[in-house]
Amino acid sequence: MPEGTQRPVLLVVEDEPTINQALADRLVAEGFSVHQAWDGPGAVAAYETYRPDLVVLDVMLPGFDGLEVCRRIQADRPVPVLMVTARDEETDILVGLGVGADDYLTKPFRMREVVARIRALLRRVERAQQLAAAGSTEPALHIGGLTLDRAGRRVETGGVEVHLTPTEFDLLALLATQPGVVLRREAILQEVWGWTDSLGTRTLDSHVKALRAKVGADRIRTVHGVGYALEAVA
Ligand code: CA
Numbered sequence: 001m002p003e004g005t006q007r008p009v010l011l012v013v014e015d016e017p018t019i020n021q022a023l024a025d026r027l028v029a030e031g032f033s034v035h036q037a038w039d040g041p042g043a044v045a046a047y048e049t050y051r052p053d054l055v056v057l058d059v060m061l062p063g064f065d066g067l068e069v070c071r072r073i074q075a076d077r078p079v080p081v082l083m084v085t086a087r088d089e090e091t092d093i094l095v096g097l098g099v100g101a102d103d104y105l106t107k108p109f110r111m112r113e114v115v116a117r118i119r120a121l122l123r124r125v126e127r128a129q130q131l132a133a134a135g136s137t138e139p140a141l142h143i144g145g146l147t148l149d150r151a152g153r154r155v156e157t158g159g160v161e162v163h164l165t166p167t168e169f170d171l172l173a174l175l176a177t178q179p180g181v182v183l184r185r186e187a188i189l190q191e192v193w194g195w196t197d198s199l200g201t202r203t204l205d206s207h208v209k210a211l212r213a214k215v216g217a218d219r220i221r222t223v224h225g226v227g228y229a230l231e232a233v234a
Contacts, residue, residue: 008033012034013057013061013066040061070096070099078100078165085105102121119194168214171204171208184227185227219231
């Protein structure tokens with residue numbers, strides 16, 4: 001992180017004590033300020049107390065689960081959430097993305113991968129804040145019944161506002177830069193998430209599914225083995 005800025009504040013939520021501590025130790029060593037919680041109610045309380053910049057959130061937790069934690073904290077204010085799931089089940093991942101998680105990892109994960117994902121998410125949030133602060137005067141885009149206001153980060157379909165997560169918005173905004181053109185999955189990952197690896201394409205595919213559920217399945221075309229395109233005409 002740049003010198004002279006405050007250390008980002010992270011909240012680690014994980015009920016397995018050894019994993020929780022290993023994550024916290026590593027993230028402190030990486031220069032983050034870290035708070036910890038071990039169950040659902042504790043996570044919401046810690047979130048309200050510490051106002052973290054990002055939450056690393058296990059799905060299976062005592063009390064109530066990580067999905068419920070995500071719903072409650074996202075209702076308060078948008079905060080980047082990296083969800084961690086023990087099961088590589090698409091339904092869990094889709095529900096997680098639907099309640100506002102920005103990214104997810106499946107266990108077992110490597111510490112350096114967690115750190116890379118956290119840094120990428122924080123960079124993305126910072127970039128969005130800079131764009132908003134710069135008061136972009138770009139006109140809204142109108143593509144096949146979708147209206148996309150990049151400065152205000154708002155999307156409408158058929159005149160009705162659609163609530164997208166920051167990741168979903170960035171993904172849609174990227175596709176909207178070249179309507180009808182197929183963007184390669186690796187290029188999308190690099191641009192939106194800031195990283196590419198073998199797990200990345202599943203992350204992208206899951207986010208596209210969540211996005212389709214919100215803006216209409218027909219709007220985003222899949223080109224198998226290649227990538228995705230936003231349909232220029234609905
Ligand atoms: Ca757990």
